[in-house]
Amino acid sequence: MTDDVLIEARDLTKLHHTAGGVVRAVDGIDLSIRRGETLGLVGESGCGKSTLGRTLIRLHEPDEGSIRYGERDIAHLNRKELRPLRGDLQMVFQDPFASLNPRRSIRQILTEPFSVHGIGTRKERRQIVDDLIEKVGLHSDFAERYPHEISGGQRQRIAIARAIALDPNVVVCDEPVSALDVSVQAQIINLMRRLQTSSGAAYLFISHDLSVIGYMADRIAVMYLGEIVEDAPKAALWKEPLHPYTQALFSAIAQPDPPSVPRRKRVPIEGDIPSAINPPSGCRFRSRCPFAMPICAEQKPALKEPAGRAGTRVSCHLVNSP
Template identity: 50%
Template sequence: MKDGEELLSVDGLVKHFPIRKGLLQRQVGAVQAVDGLTFSVRQGETLSLVGESGCGKTTTGRLLTRLETPTAGKIVFEGRDISHLSEGRMRPMRRDVQMIFQDPYGSLNPRHTVGKIVGAPFKLQNVKTEHGVKKAVQELLELVGLSPEHYNRYPHEFSGGQRQRIGIARTLALRPKLIVADEPVSALDVSIQAQVVNLLEDLQDEFDLTYVMIAHDLSVVRHVSDRVAVMYLGKIVELADRVSLYERPMHPYTVALLSAVPVPDTKRKAKRERIRLQGDVPSPINPPPACRFHTRCWKAQEICKTQEPPLVELAPGHQTACHFPENVETPAAKVAD
């Protein structure tokens, strides 16, 4: 597959977690974690999913790697629908789709050595290496900036940044085509974050990797992304390339998120208006009708409470789901009409 070709596509992806009560465990509701996502990821690019905690980013990542089974919708990887493949049929696909987890310590078995952890994919997938598993693992450790001598050490002997590098080495073992990185640097010190982000970029260039990056730190996202999808309560409210999104955000929620990003330039900081959203994020068990952001939006009008805005393209490659978007001449409501 060549760079720029569609590697992964998602259409109408839904994941509801049932809420059960009583002796008979009857379903009395559902957590609407992901509710109708549609997007695609091209070979060699980095698509970032951003938003507040609880917006469904991590659940989306787990769906893409099929650690969770979708309630509805389609996930197509390299032209093949993997939405509801059985565990047995998914096993060969897991060579091509891997995940980097948020907690660099919780994702590593404390009873296993680094050699056993990083070498596990070879054993699970029954992959033979040219010079043996130990040699392959040591090469992977060198690739991510660790020493081959770390082969026999245990996770508790490493710092947070080193543990994340071990997790990255394990992810790279089978040379996957798509990596879903769930907040890979959020648990690390700021000085270490840059090192890990640069490592991920170098590995992407070297192995032609495709990333779906899940993050809440918009400054990190700006550094690594080709395109950015902004999520709110299980839905994508804005999807655009990095430059367009940061320079001309259209959805009020995106504008509010970007206004909270620290600016080192004091003159620019003085000119910029800080937007503070009122109230908390509504419960995904009972989200607001129509536009889910209308309960916190300063531009909300009656139509926002009765009609859900579709995700439409208001500029080349820039999609927004809002009746009254920012930085655009024609309101989305008129475009939809």
């Protein structure tokens, strides 16, 4: 792990046991996020994005693999060993109303992290909370309100305030603006960028909205059925996605008329997402891929760097063939 990599997963696997069988929701994933970097994570609903984010910061227990945070493998620490690290690893959830306790005031919600970790006196915590509320663009008077008394955008600002309260080094943002009106989304996104610039935290930013990812991310990872199929710097991926699934996702982005950039060639995806309990052999995307070859059914493609694309990893026989 290089010096600037803050958190790194290797062969990370999370299983869900269902009545129909075992779902490999996160299946042998390798990823890393550097200090101050935002890694965007995209993919269709149900592909395992949220599970990956929660497993990475140990809100879910991993079944296999390692998670290096700093110089320590935190994948299998027990609850007591994890507790000192909780302030460093935080999450902003999709639905701010569901993630905030409706029976507690904003002040009580934001005071809790400091109480749990024994930070400050009662008087000091009041001032810290007031400053925190103002840091996310609200007036300190909001501290005495309850979640149901404020708007969705304001609730998400409070959720962000709670996440950054202890100056975390890693923040997982799970669809943090998808439940908000479009007019509010830009405000929240810009707020998160400003907070990251001042703190240097690493973000894993999960979204199905490629325009949001394009604005927030430095690198983008594309996920399909529990696996990462492409991982590249944003500029390279935006200019020339290599995996057929990534090409299909990007070709579906709505463009203005007349377009500001050349229109992308439409890449069709046929059929529905296969069963996560019984995925296709070899390449999991082959059953929907317009370029599938016999080897795609026989051999799982490795996620590796193709010739001439430094910093990009692709899991595709078509791209990585000699």
